Amino acid sequence: xxxxxxxxxxxxxxxxxxxxxxxxxxxxxxxxxxxxxxxxxxxxxxxxxxxxxxxxxxxxxxxxxxxxxxxxxxxxxxxxxxxxxxxxxxxxxxxxxxxxxxxxxxxxxxxxxxxxxxxxxxxxxxxxxxxxxxxxxxxxxxxxxxxxxxxxxxxxxxxxxxxxxxxxxxxxxxxxxxxxxxxxxxxxxxxxxxxxxxxxxxxxxxxxxxxxxxxxxxxxxxxxxxxxxxxxxxxxxxxxxxxxxxxxxxxxxxxxxxxxxxxxxxxxxxxxxxxxxx
Amino acid sequence: xxxxxxxxxxxxxxxxxxxxxxxxxxxxxxxxxxxxxxxxxxxxxxxxxxxxxxxxxxxxxxxxxxxxxxxxxxxxxxxxxxxxxxxxxxxxxxxxxxxxxxxxxxxxxxxxxxxxxxxxxxxxxxxxxxxxxxxxxxxxxxxxxxxxxxxxxxxxxxxxxxxxxxxxxxxxxxxxxxxxxxxxxxxxxxxxxxxxxxxxxxxxxxxxxxxxxxxxxxxxxxxxxxxxxxxxxxxxxxxxxxxxxxxxxxxxxxxxxxx
Numbered sequence: 001x002x003x004x005x006x007x008x009x010x011x012x013x014x015x016x017x018x019x020x021x022x023x024x025x026x027x028x029x030x031x032x033x034x035x036x037x038x039x040x041x042x043x044x045x046x047x048x049x050x051x052x053x054x055x056x057x058x059x060x061x062x063x064x065x066x067x068x069x070x071x072x073x074x075x076x077x078x079x080x081x082x083x084x085x086x087x088x089x090x091x092x093x094x095x096x097x098x099x100x101x102x103x104x105x106x107x108x109x110x111x112x113x114x115x116x117x118x119x120x121x122x123x124x125x126x127x128x129x130x131x132x133x134x135x136x137x138x139x140x141x142x143x144x145x146x147x148x149x150x151x152x153x154x155x156x157x158x159x160x161x162x163x164x165x166x167x168x169x170x171x172x173x174x175x176x177x178x179x180x181x182x183x184x185x186x187x188x189x190x191x192x193x194x195x196x197x198x199x200x201x202x203x204x205x206x207x208x209x210x211x212x213x214x215x216x217x218x219x220x221x222x223x224x225x226x227x228x229x230x231x232x233x234x235x236x237x238x239x240x241x242x243x244x245x246x247x248x249x250x251x252x253x254x255x256x257x258x259x260x261x262x263x264x265x266x267x268x269x270x271x272x273x274x275x276x277x278x
Numbered sequence: 279x280x281x282x283x284x285x286x287x288x289x290x291x292x293x294x295x296x297x298x299x300x301x302x303x304x305x306x307x308x309x310x311x312x313x314x315x316x317x318x319x320x321x322x323x324x325x326x327x328x329x330x331x332x333x334x335x336x337x338x339x340x341x342x343x344x345x346x347x348x349x350x351x352x353x354x355x356x357x358x359x360x361x362x363x364x365x366x367x368x369x370x371x372x373x374x375x376x377x378x379x380x381x382x383x384x385x386x387x388x389x390x391x392x393x394x395x396x397x398x399x400x401x402x403x404x405x406x407x408x409x410x411x412x413x414x415x416x417x418x419x420x421x422x423x424x425x426x427x428x429x430x431x432x433x434x435x436x437x438x439x440x441x442x443x444x445x446x447x448x449x450x451x452x453x454x455x456x457x458x459x460x461x462x463x464x465x466x467x468x469x470x471x472x473x474x475x476x477x478x479x480x481x482x483x484x485x486x487x488x489x490x491x492x493x494x495x496x497x498x499x500x501x502x503x504x505x506x507x508x509x510x511x512x513x514x515x516x517x518x519x520x521x522x523x524x525x526x527x528x529x530x531x532x533x534x535x536x537x
Contacts, residue, residue, distance in 0.1 A: 161384075168381035168443070171339050172394040172450060173371035182393060187384040 036260060043257025046250055056218065060240060060248035065255055067219050071135070071230030072262075075214055076203045078139025078226065083147045084196050088185075090147065091154025096180055103155065110148035117145045118209030126213055136226040138214020142206055146199040153195040157188040190273055197270035201263050207234040217243075233259045287314035290454060290484045291336065296350035298331050300343070305331040307508040308350070313454075318476065318485045320499035320516065322492065324537050328508040329488045333456050336486065337373040338366050354454075371398060374447035375456040379463050380439035382431035387414075387423055390431045390442060394450045409449050417445035418475050437468025444475065448483070455479065457487040461494065473498050492532060496520055504528045 050064050057063030094103050121141030131137040161184060169179045185192075215235035223230045233255055240252040291313035298306040306328040313319050321329040334340040336352060338359060351358045359369055383390050391410045400406060410427070414420035419441040423429070431442055440460060447455055457476065461469040476485060477498050489495055495502050496516060503513040504523075511525050523529045530536045 162381075164377055164379055164381050165383060167339055167342065168375075168377060169383070169393070170342060171337060171370055171375040171377075172446070173367045173369075173397050175367055178397060182396070183383050183385075 036264065039260045040257045040264075043253040043255070046254035047257070051254055055220070056251065060244050060251055065231075065233070065236060065251065065258070067222060068231040068233045068236040068255065069258065070222065071215070071219075072204055072232040072234070072259075074135050074223065074226075074230060075138045075142060075210065075232060076200055078135060079142035079146060079203045080196060080200055082140065083143035083150055083199060084192075086143070087147050087150025087195075087199075088154050088192060090151035091158060092180055092185070094151065095155045095158035096176070096184075106148045106151055106155075110152060113208075114145060114206055115208040115212075117141055118212035120144070121209055121213040131227060133214060133216065133229040134227045135214055135223055135230050138210050138230075138232075139226075141209045141213045142203045145206065145209065146203055149199055149202065150192075150195050153191060154188060157191040158184055161187060190276070194270045194273045197266050197273070201266040201270070204262055204266070205234055205259060207238055210235050211238065233262075287317060289313070290315050290355065291486075292351075292353040292356075293332075293336075294351040294353065296332075296335070296352055297348065298328070298335050298340070299345075299347045299349075300331075301345040305508055306335070309505075309510045311503055311510060311513060313484060313486060314501070315484050316480055316482070317500040318480050318487060318498055319501045319503065320495035321486065321488045321503045321505060322490065322495050322531075323505035323511075324531060325490060327505040329490075329505045330458055332505070333458055333486060333488045334375075336454075336456055337370050337375050339370070339375060341366065371450055372452050373454045373456060374450070374452035375458065376440070376443050376447055376460050378459045380436055380443055382434065382439045382442055384430065384432050386428045387431045387434070387442060388427040391446050391449045394446050398450050413445040413449035414442075416448055416479070417441045418471065419445055435468070437464050437471060440464060440468070440472055441475065444472075444479075448479070452483065454484045454486065457485065459488055459490065461489075461491075469494075490537065492520075504531065506531070 052064055052069065053066050054064035055067055056065065090106070093099065094106065118141060121137055121144070125131045125137035125140050126133060131140075165183070165187075166179055169183045174183070210232050214230060215232050216229040217231075217239050219229070219231050237252055237255045237259065240248045240255065244252075289312050291311075293309050293311040293313075296306060296309045297304060309332055311319075311332075321333060323329045331340065335348060336359075340346045348360055352360065354369070354373070357364070383393060385393070388410055391413055392406050395401070395406050395409055400409065411420060411424075414423065419438060422438060423434070423442075431439065434442060440463075444455075444460075460476075461472050464472065473494060476487065479485060480500075487494075487499065499516045501513065502516040502519045504511045504519065504525075504527075506527050511528055512519065512523070514524075519528065520532065523532055527536070
C-alpha cells in the first residue's frame with residue numbers, strides 16, 4: 001500500500017509540472033497570436049479596392065500598394081520555381097548517395113544571415129552576371145536562401161524511410177532510379193508540399209536580400225519583365241518606416257497587415273498538410 | 279552425407295562451395311545446397327548462423343551492402359548468378375523475396391502491386407487491375423481488401439501487410455520466392471495463415487524459407503537445411519532431419535539446447 005501511495009504522490013507532482021508547462025505554452029502562444037493581431041488589425045481598416053489595385057500616390061499619403069503585391073508575388077514565384085526542383089534533387093542526392101560532407105555544408109548554409117545572401121546575390125547576380133537590380137536577381141537570391149531548407153527537409157524525410165522498404169523495392173527488380181522516383185519520392189510528396197509552402201512563407205517576408213538585389217523604393221511602372229526591378233511588400237514596409245515616418249504610417253500598417261495575412265494563409269495550409277500527413 | 283536424392287525433381291538452384299563475407303567476417307562458409315522445383319526448402323538454425331545471409335545472396339539483395347563479398351557459385355538453372363553478364367534486375371524479378379518485417383510501400387494497396395507490375399512493363403490499366411485481383415486472391419487477401427484497394431497499405435494489420443507483400447511478390451510471377459523469417463513479427467493466427475499460404479504457393483513457385491522455428495519448418499517444408507556458425511551442418515528431407523538428425527549440434531538445436 002505504501003508503495004502505491006508513494007506512486008500517487010509522484011504522479012500528483014507530475015500533474016502539477018504538466019499544468020505549469022501547459023500554462024506556459026499557452027502563454028507563449030498567446031503572445032505570438034497577440035503579435036500577429038497587432039500587425040494585422042491596425043491595417044485592416046485601409047483595405048479597399050484602391051489599396052489593392054492602385055500605385056502609391058502623393059508621397060505615399062494616398063493610393064495603394066498594388067506594385068508591391070505584384071512584385072512580392074513574382075519574386076516568390078521565381079524563387080520557388082528554382083528552389084523546389086533543385087531542393088528536391090539536392091535532398092534526394094544527399095540522402096541516397098551518402099554525401100555527408102555536402103550535407104554538412106547545406107546545414108551551414110541554412111544558418112547564414114539573410115543579408116549575407118543579399119550581398120552574395122548583389123555581387124554574383126546583379127553585378128557579375130549583369131542582371132542588375134531585378135526580379136530575377138532577387139528571386140535567385142531567395143532561391144539560394146530557401147534551397148537548404150527544402151533540401152534538408154526532403155533529406156530528413158527520405159532518411160526516415162526504413163532501409164527495408166528500399167530493399168523490398170530492389171527485391172522486385174527495381175533500379176535505383178525506380179526506387180527513388182517511383183517509391184521514395186511519392187512517399188515524401190506531402191513533405192515536399194509542406195516545405196514548399198513554408199519556404200513560400202519565408203520568401204515572401206524576406207527583406208534584406210531584396211533591398212540589395214531586387215527592390216526599388218518607388219515604381220511608376222509595373223515591371224516589364226524579369227529583369228526589371230520591382231517593389232515588394234516587405235521592402236516597401238521598410239522604406240515607408242525608414243523614410244516617410246508618420247504621414248505614411250497608414251500605408252505601412254496596411255502593408256504589414258497584408259503581408260501577415262499572406263504568411264498566415266501559407267502557413268495554415270502547410271500546417272493542415274502536415275496534420276493530414278500524421 | 280547428403281541423402282537428398284530427388285531424382286524426380288528438377289533442380290532450380292544449386293549452391294556450390296559458396297562463401298559470403300561482411301568485410302573480413304565470413305558469414306557463410308563453403309555452403310553446398312540444392313533447391314528443387316515446387317518444393318519448400320527451409321533453412322533453419324540459431325540466430326547469427328548465416329541463414330539470412332545465404333538467403334539474401336540468392337537474389338543478390340546483399341549486394342546493396344557496401345562491404346559484402348562472395349566466393350563460389352550460386353547456379354540458377356545452371357548459370358552462376360554472380361557472373362559478370364548477369365542482369366541483377368532480371369534476376370530479382372525471377373527470384374522474389376518477402377522480408378521479416380512486412381514492407382508495404384507507403385501508398386495504396388493497389389499501387390503497391392502496380393509498382394512491381396510497372397517494373398516489368400505492365401501498365402495497361404485493365405491488365406494491372408486483373409493482376410492486382412489475381413495476386414491478392416492468390417495471397418488470400420482479396421476478400422478482405424477488395425472494397426478498399428485505395429486504402430493506404432500501411433494501415434493494414436501486420437498479417438495483412440505481409441500477405442500484401444506476398445501478393446506484390448507473386449504479381450510479377452517469379453519462379454522462386456525467398457521468405458526471410460516471414461512470420462517472426464506476426465501473431466499466431468496471422469502466422470498460421472501465412473504458413474498455409476506458403477504451402478499452397480509451392481504448387482506454382484519454388485520456395486526457400488529461412489526460419490528459426492522448428493515447428494514452422496516441420497509444418498510446411500519438404501527439405502530442411504540446418505546451419506550453424508556459417509556452415510551447413512546437414513540437409514535432408516524435413517521428416518528425416520527431425521526424426522533422425524545426424525549431427526550432435528542439430529540434435530541440440532532440435533531439443534532446444536541451443537537456439
